[in-house]
Amino acid sequence: MGRRLAFVLICVLAACSIAPTSDDSGDEAAGDLALCAALNAYRADHDLPPIPVSSALMTVARFHAEDLAANGTGGSSCNLHSWTANEPRWTGCCYTDDNAQAACMWNKPREIASYAAPGVEIAARQGSRITAATAVTAWAASERHRVVMANDDHFADASWRAMGCAIEAGIAIAWFGELAAH
Numbered sequence: 652m653g654r655r656l657a658f659v660l661i662c663v664l665a666a667c668s669i670a671p672t673s674d675d676s677g678d679e680a681a682g683d684l685a686l687c688a689a690l691n692a693y694r695a696d697h698d699l700p701p702i703p704v705s706s707a708l709m710t711v712a713r714f715h716a717e718d719l720a721a722n723g724t725g726g727s728s729c730n731l732h733s734w735t736a737n738e739p740r741w742t743g744c745c746y747t748d749d750n751a752q753a754a755c756m757w758n759k760p761r762e763i764a765s766y767a768a769p770g771v772e773i774a775a776r777q778g779s780r781i782t783a784a785t786a787v788t789a790w791a792a793s794e795r796h797r798v799v800m801a802n803d804d805h806f807a808d809a810s811w812r813a814m815g816c817a818i819e820a821g822i823a824i825a826w827f828g829e830l831a832a833h
Contacts, residue, residue: 679819682783683709686816686823689783690800693791697801705832707764708815712826714740714763715772716819731774731822732756760828768830771809773799779821786823799827 684704691701715734722735729745734755736743741763744755760766773796775781775789790796798804802811813832817824 679713679817682818683713683816685783686786686818686825687814689787690814690816690825693787693800699802702811702814702827703832705766705813705815705828707766708760708770708813708826708828708832709817710764710815711760711766711770712772712815712817712824713819714738715759715774716817716822716824719774719776719822719824720820731776732772734759760826766813766828766830768828770826770828771799771806772827773825775823777821777823781818781821781823783818783823786818786825790825800825 687702687704694701718735718738719731722737724730724733724745725735725743726733726745728747730748732746733752734741734743734746741759742755744752746752746756756772757769759772760768760770773790775786775796777785777789787800790800794804798806802809809827810829811827813828813830815826
């Protein structure tokens with residue numbers, strides 16, 4: 652049995668929600684779950700266990716995707732891990748390539764969704780449109796993102812027990828956490 656088929660079978664037996672692999676439906680939840688399913692399919696293809704979807708991390712991913720789509724990163728030196736200060740639900744920060752604001756990003760799950768552990772985010776932008784498949788392909792081609800998805804390199808000891816995903820206006824966001832999904 653192929654790894655991808657085995658993953659789908661496991662999800663069917665466990666009553667997982669497998670969404671379409673595209674966000675064409677206009678349904679945010681379907682596109683978001685499709686991204687989580689695509690990440691787990693990538694992991695299955697690399698002999699890694701699936702990561703359960705967390706409602707808390709789904710909330711963080713959705714808020715961040717919407718913030719980026721509506722407000723951008725907040726500055727030319729700020730990357731996709733930045734959060735604008737346009738919302739009262741979180742504090743803003745400009746995440747620069749020197750990782751000086753890393754704690755701001757890592758702590759968003761605590762700050763926004765009462766997730767009692769830090770999170771790690773990967774993000775991608777592709778014009779005005781991105782799908783689950785193109786996001787995972789882009790992350791797989793980027794060593795900085797691949798190591799998070801594949802528990803490799805300095806993430807080899809990370810035990811991802813929860814994941815949250817969102818796709819919005821050409822932006823894909825995935826959060827990973829070591830606290831069991833809730």
